Amino acid sequence: MAAIELDDVRKGFGDVQALRGVDLEVEEGEVFGFLGPNGAGKSTTINIVLDFVRPDEGSARVLGHDAREESVAVRERTGVLPEGFDLYDRLTAREHLQFAIDSKDADDDPYPLLERVGLEDAVDRKAGGFSTGMRQRLALAMALVGDPDLLILDEPSSGLDPNGARELRELVEEEAADGTTVFFSSHILGQVEAVCDRVGIIREGELVAVDTIEGLRENVAGGETLIVEVDSVPDDVSHRLKSMEGIDSVTVDGTTLRVGCDDDAKMTVISELEEMGATVSDFSTEEAPLEDLFAAYTEGEQ
Amino acid sequence: MSVRAVAEKDFRDAVRSRLLIVLTALFALFAAGASYVVTNIQPPQQAQFTGEVTTVLLIVGLVSATAVFIPIVAIAASYRSLSGERQSGSLKLLLSLPNSRADVVAGKFIGRSGVVTIALLIGFAIGLVFTSAFADAFSAAEYLAFVGVSLLFAFVFVAIAVGVSAFTSSTSRAAYGAFGLFVVFQFLWSILVQGLIYVLNGFSFEGLEQGDTLIELSQVLQILSPTTAYQQGTLWTVRRLAENQEAQSAEAFYLEPWFGFVTMALWIILPLAVGYLRFEGSDL
Numbered sequence: 001m002a003a004i005e006l007d008d009v010r011k012g013f014g015d016v017q018a019l020r021g022v023d024l025e026v027e028e029g030e031v032f033g034f035l036g037p038n039g040a041g042k043s044t045t046i047n048i049v050l051d052f053v054r055p056d057e058g059s060a061r062v063l064g065h066d067a068r069e070e071s072v073a074v075r076e077r078t079g080v081l082p083e084g085f086d087l088y089d090r091l092t093a094r095e096h097l098q099f100a101i102d103s104k105d106a107d108d109d110p111y112p113l114l115e116r117v118g119l120e121d122a123v124d125r126k127a128g129g130f131s132t133g134m135r136q137r138l139a140l141a142m143a144l145v146g147d148p149d150l151l152i153l154d155e156p157s158s159g160l161d162p163n164g165a166r167e168l169r170e171l172v173e174e175e176a177a178d179g180t181t182v183f184f185s186s187h188i189l190g191q192v193e194a195v196c197d198r199v200g201i202i203r204e205g206e207l208v209a210v211d212t213i214e215g216l217r218e219n220v221a222g223g224e225t226l227i228v229e230v231d232s233v234p235d236d237v238s239h240r241l242k243s244m245e246g247i248d249s250v251t252v253d254g255t256t257l258r259v260g261c262d263d264d265a266k267m268t269v270i271s272e273l274e275e276m277g278a279t280v281s282d283f284s285t286e287e288a289p290l291e292d293l294f295a296a297y298t299e300g301e302q
Numbered sequence: 303m304s305v306r307a308v309a310e311k312d313f314r315d316a317v318r319s320r321l322l323i324v325l326t327a328l329f330a331l332f333a334a335g336a337s338y339v340v341t342n343i344q345p346p347q348q349a350q351f352t353g354e355v356t357t358v359l360l361i362v363g364l365v366s367a368t369a370v371f372i373p374i375v376a377i378a379a380s381y382r383s384l385s386g387e388r389q390s391g392s393l394k395l396l397l398s399l400p401n402s403r404a405d406v407v408a409g410k411f412i413g414r415s416g417v418v419t420i421a422l423l424i425g426f427a428i429g430l431v432f433t434s435a436f437a438d439a440f441s442a443a444e445y446l447a448f449v450g451v452s453l454l455f456a457f458v459f460v461a462i463a464v465g466v467s468a469f470t471s472s473t474s475r476a477a478y479g480a481f482g483l484f485v486v487f488q489f490l491w492s493i494l495v496q497g498l499i500y501v502l503n504g505f506s507f508e509g510l511e512q513g514d515t516l517i518e519l520s521q522v523l524q525i526l527s528p529t530t531a532y533q534q535g536t537l538w539t540v541r542r543l544a545e546n547q548e549a550q551s552a553e554a555f556y557l558e559p560w561f562g563f564v565t566m567a568l569w570i571i572l573p574l575a576v577g578y579l580r581f582e583g584s585d586l
Contacts, residue, residue: 052397053585072304072400080398086391090318091311102307103399139395 003181009058033192034185036202079143083154089128106146132159153184189294234276308409333429341436373459380463385476455532465573468581535562
């Protein structure tokens, strides 16, 4: 059974079509990264999964329940860190946890959960005085109440410092090792790379890719960059190379050429350079930076 | 149970608000001041004849003042209950947990009713000190009955404010809506009823006689105002306790004095139901 199953989900807000037919299946037990630039439809998708907003068309099933009709049953087994949430400024960290425990009818003790997110020193402090990072941690602790089968984290690392982001990653890994399905959104690919089994990329309300990180790399032209050292750079090298098939970009830095190309085109680049009279002294390849990979999916023509 | 979790959370949160302290203090001042005015400055007519201010007469004098003051306290304490959470984003936290939207509306009503109860009980307790000092023949039972009916009346306006708050996503609209309804009930209701009868009678008041359908309609509508219901309910209860007036049997059931309680119950259920239906159907 899929943990999250979206079937042709469409949603518009006034003139804006936020989701244009999203089909998505998140397997039970996997860590799924949901990526896209701001405004691409990530939060709308999550809001539909949680029944905060209702789709115009299509259906959503979560943990085997209809997201609309059986939302309470869904949320009984789901822990959520919503995006753009607020806490109750007059309630302490412990009271927030107690509220989540009462609502979920769980028998957790607030303290260990607060300890897990690093708030053990703020247990009886009111949330009104919390920093953004502490607020994020407290909401995360609330999400962990009742040992959920599914964790939905909407932009979880916003407001966290690098240390907090690392702790979050560890926490996600612990939960995943425990069999929990984790679905989290981000607009930065680098954050999801380390922990995700698969990622889905959404762009302008449409899912443009669902794959592993390696799978994504393979599918993107210019997935690799060839770095070539030459003794002297021939005239017009950039223009000549770019006119060849499988080569996307050429940048010249002194006697170093960086050529973005398909796997097959690498040897062609070397032989073409030699033909032009340059002597290749060294060459290596490097993987495309994740940002480029992300940009390939989310910018320009598909 | 989820309603209880929401109500408890809401009570804890709201009872700590500075606004509530201000409201309680204002109400206490009001209760003390009003008892003083009614007993010493402007006693009810009957007391002028007998020269004795009984608890019943005091309450009769107080009730028209509490009818204005209690709704203000109840609305001020409740109008942000849902729209405020929606505006800040804490509603997302609330609804991420397994609370249904019905749990949320019911829990908010119960939580805020609890908070308003505290504020009014403190105010009434202080009023009690003054009342027992000023009234010549003080009766605790009558005063307690007055407090009880007043709380019920407060719940009516908590329900109205929570209902409006569930209906709209902005706190300012929730405030305008709730206070607007209060003004309608308190000051405009009988004018509106008169106006309606005038229109239904072909734009005149001529030819209307006792017993006409339109006259009956106007009586029913007048009684349906929560403020009228509160005054009616208070007087009925207090007089019964005082036992100095036999309950007169009225011509129609809606003219019976106890009908005030039915009206108040309706005004608790109706706004909550309307607010809930709209809230249930809307995107956050």
